[in-house]
Amino acid sequence: MIGHNIDAARERLKASRSAARKNSAGGAQPSAKKRRRRALAILLPVLGGAAMLGLWAGYREINLAMLRNDELARNILFRLRLPRVVMAGIIGATLALVGAALQAMFRNPLSDPFTLGVSGGGAFGASVAIALGWGARVSGMPLVFLAAFAGAAGSVVIVYRIARTGLVVLPGALLLSGVVLNLIASAGVLTVQYMTDPTRSLQILRWLMGGLDAIGFGVIWRMLAFLIPGWFGLLALSRDLQLLAVDQETAASLGVNVQRCERLIYAVSSLLVAVTVSVGGAIGFVGLIVPHMVRLLFGQDLRIVLPCSLVLGAVFLILADAVARTVLGQAELPVGAVTGILGGPFFLWLLRREQQYSA
Amino acid sequence: MSGDALVEARGLRFSYAAGRPVICGASLALRAGAMGALIGPNGCGKSTLIRLLARLLTPSLGDIQFGGMPLSSINQRVLAKQIGYVPQTTSRTFPFTALEVVLTGRSPHISRFQFESNRDVEKARAALETVGISHLAQRPVTELSGGEGQLVSVARALAQEPICLLLDEPSASLDLKHRAGLIRTLFELRSRTGLTVLMVTHDLSLLDPGFDIVFALNRGTVATRGLPSEVLCDSVLRDLYSDRHIRTRRVEGRTFVWSEV
Numbered sequence: 015m016i017g018h019n020i021d022a023a024r025e026r027l028k029a030s031r032s033a034a035r036k037n038s039a040g041g042a043q044p045s046a047k048k049r050r051r052r053a054l055a056i057l058l059p060v061l062g063g064a065a066m067l068g069l070w071a072g073y074r075e076i077n078l079a080m081l082r083n084d085e086l087a088r089n090i091l092f093r094l095r096l097p098r099v100v101m102a103g104i105i106g107a108t109l110a111l112v113g114a115a116l117q118a119m120f121r122n123p124l125s126d127p128f129t130l131g132v133s134g135g136g137a138f139g140a141s142v143a144i145a146l147g148w149g150a151r152v153s154g155m156p157l158v159f160l161a162a163f164a165g166a167a168g169s170v171v172i173v174y175r176i177a178r179t180g181l182v183v184l185p186g187a188l189l190l191s192g193v194v195l196n197l198i199a200s201a202g203v204l205t206v207q208y209m210t211d212p213t214r215s216l217q218i219l220r221w222l223m224g225g226l227d228a229i230g231f232g233v234i235w236r237m238l239a240f241l242i243p244g245w246f247g248l249l250a251l252s253r254d255l256q257l258l259a260v261d262q263e264t265a266a267s268l269g270v271n272v273q274r275c276e277r278l279i280y281a282v283s284s285l286l287v288a289v290t291v292s293v294g295g296a297i298g299f300v301g302l303i304v305p306h307m308v309r310l311l312f313g314q315d316l317r318i319v320l321p322c323s324l325v326l327g328a329v330f331l332i333l334a335d336a337v338a339r340t341v342l343g344q345a346e347l348p349v350g351a352v353t354g355i356l357g358g359p360f361f362l363w364l365l366r367r368e369q370q371y372s373a
Numbered sequence: 374m375s376g377d378a379l380v381e382a383r384g385l386r387f388s389y390a391a392g393r394p395v396i397c398g399a400s401l402a403l404r405a406g407a408m409g410a411l412i413g414p415n416g417c418g419k420s421t422l423i424r425l426l427a428r429l430l431t432p433s434l435g436d437i438q439f440g441g442m443p444l445s446s447i448n449q450r451v452l453a454k455q456i457g458y459v460p461q462t463t464s465r466t467f468p469f470t471a472l473e474v475v476l477t478g479r480s481p482h483i484s485r486f487q488f489e490s491n492r493d494v495e496k497a498r499a500a501l502e503t504v505g506i507s508h509l510a511q512r513p514v515t516e517l518s519g520g521e522g523q524l525v526s527v528a529r530a531l532a533q534e535p536i537c538l539l540l541d542e543p544s545a546s547l548d549l550k551h552r553a554g555l556i557r558t559l560f561e562l563r564s565r566t567g568l569t570v571l572m573v574t575h576d577l578s579l580l581d582p583g584f585d586i587v588f589a590l591n592r593g594t595v596a597t598r599g600l601p602s603e604v605l606c607d608s609v610l611r612d613l614y615s616d617r618h619i620r621t622r623r624v625e626g627r628t629f630v631w632s633e634v
Binding site: 043045046118121256257259264265268269309317 | 429474486533
């Protein structure tokens with residue numbers, strides 16, 4: 015009798031499913047795998063287009079004919095614009111991916127490397143290193159980078175310790191401690207700037223605003239040596255992040271080693287953010303905006319959100335950098351200013367929208 | 374204690390803050406295929422005990438055996454295929470669809486880099502159908518009511534296909550129909566698949582008849598255990614809840630429990 019009931023339910027289900035298959039317009043959603051393939055099939059050409067636009071945009075007009083016979087045009091394109099577009103792409107991709115992972119892990123849609131103070135901590139570490147003139151390397155690693163990593167990792171640990179009580183991460187405490195850390199870090203940076211000599215102070219300021227200029231491929235290769243393993247590390251955790259984003263306790267009961275997973279994400283995120291901060295400065299809000307755009311476009315599944323954030327993050331920062339290079343004519347705006355001007359209002363809008371759910 | 378117990382806990386002790394044990398000396402045994410209920414006053418440690426049994430917390434003293442093995446020695450992924458846990462409340466941040474949430478229940482059965490197969494999706498849909506919420510499959514969980522959300526959690530645990538289900542007040546925000554429906558579903562699964570169930574509940578009138586054993590938890594220890602008819606009586610319950618207004622009555626083969634207002 016009881017078994018019969020369940021069989022009957024299965025039969026009904028089969029019938030409704032085959033009906034849904036026939037009537038494809040009203041049918042069920044395609045599988046996550048298909049949706050991911052579809053999303054990437056859209057985004058990768060968009061990335062190609064954005065890269066083209068990034069190469070084309072700039073004060074000096076360049077067209078294909080010039081490339082053939084104009085040495086200067088070739089130099090501008092391949093020595094200046096190309097590394098810059100690539101740099102914008104990899105930094106945008108990294109920040110967006112880390113943002114998506116942090117949002118899922120903390121189950122907090124307002125998390126990103128910037129709002130949680132990770133970038134701030136990294137910036138503080140890096141500016142100390144610049145002020146002290148640490149051009150040295152420790153076993154091949156620039157000290158600026160090591161200092162940025164220490165700062166970023168320190169912020170992550172502090173935010174985590176404060177916001178977490180037992181199994182619960184308090185969203186209010188999380189963001190507030192991020193804000194306070196940012197304040198402390200920027201006060202620290204100001205102090206460092208005040209105490210150091212004017213040249214270095216200007217260097218720090220210029221770098222803090224987030225700029226992608228004057229970068230060659232040598233730096234890019236070195237960055238990628240850290241970034242690519244980090245990207246794959248986070249992407250490999252997609253499934254765990256999916257479960258954590260739904261509910262932490264349930265994730266644990268479904269076999270996710272929550273503590274190990276969280277520590278891995280902290281470590282990888284600090285590393286990734288430190289690399290981007292030590293090269294591009296504290297570029298804000300990319301990690302916040304991009305994952306939200308991806309979720310609006312392609313749904314919530316983290317196995318889709320993470321790879322798509324990586325690609326769309328690259329698109330976003332390439333375009334933001336193109337705007338930064340062209341909007342003032344011959345002069346150039348720091349890219350961090352562009353993302354800040356776009357991102358700040360977006361954050362406020364999001365905050366207002368989230369209140370409807372969580373207040 | 375019986376040798377064929379699926380879950381057996383002895384002398385458990387646990388505290389969140391030092392010096393204030395929530396669980397002190399709790400022991401219980403549940404044989405395979407049994408329906409057990411865990412009752413007791415607010416704050417007596419029911420949720421903590423069930424978390425210990427689900428290995429979400431680790432006892433500071435005592436030991437838990439699952440299927441004859443120390444619970445702590447079982448690989449986490451293996452355990453996830455055997456024990457399903459339904460939390461009391463689940464806060465939902467992101468608007469995953471109900472189907473996506475239920476599909477997470479399949480993850481212990483899938484390797485890390487795989488997506489769910491069509492068969493997994495079918496199982497998830499069957500789980501939604503079993504708890505009677507197929508119509509919610511594509512709805513964002515952030516828009517569901519408390520009771521609907523709870524049913525999604527139960528469906529998620531069913532999609533997991535565990536041999537033992539630990540539920541923390543699954544019926545708390547369910548209406549009359551779904552409350553009884555949930556218990557009926559658990560009975561069906563028990564007789565069909567031999568599922569073992571331990572459920573924290575305040576719904577004392579749902580226990581007799583049907584449940585095999587009731588554990589009454591008081592101040593962190595199992596004070597009384599026995600058949601529902603043995604535990605659900607005036608003297609035991611008045612003592613357990615320190616409430617002399619409690620009444621029990623058997624009507625048409627069921628035991629009803631209420632507290633006089």
